[in-house]
Amino acid sequence: QVQPVESGGGLVQAGGSLRLSCTASGRTLSTNTMGWFRQAPGKEREFVAGISPSGTTILYADSVKGRFTVSRDNAKNMVYLQMNSLKPEDTAVYFCAVRLSIDSTPPQTSRGYHYWGQGTQVTVSS
Secondary structure (H helix, E strand, C coil): CCCCEEECCEEEECCCCEEEEEECCCCCCCCCEEEEEEECCCCCCEEEEEECCCCCCEEECCCCCCCEEEEEECCCCEEEEEECCCCHHHCEEEEEEEECCCCCCCCCCHHHCCEECCCEEEEEEC
16 A cells, blocks of 8 residues: 655644645555645545646645645655645645546546545645
């Protein structure tokens, strides 16, 4: 199995920024489509961003487009989510997800991903 691990969550004021990181110890992620999802209390898990293995294809949820940037550094076996202009409604547990199928377009549903990190808490205060 592939076990991704997220880091970088924390508490920030509205308008601030955070960068989340995702990696997998002892595993190479360079051939995997990666996704970022989030889940707030009382809400279902929602797609945030996805990136193809080469980084060529990137997708964002409308709610974060223009504020969040997903990127990857395959040489470092890392995937990132840069979050700027954070809003209180961005408060959630953020998950990094791994897709195992060989393709290039990131799915926008949880069912499209096979392995999940434990999540990292992002809290945005007003």
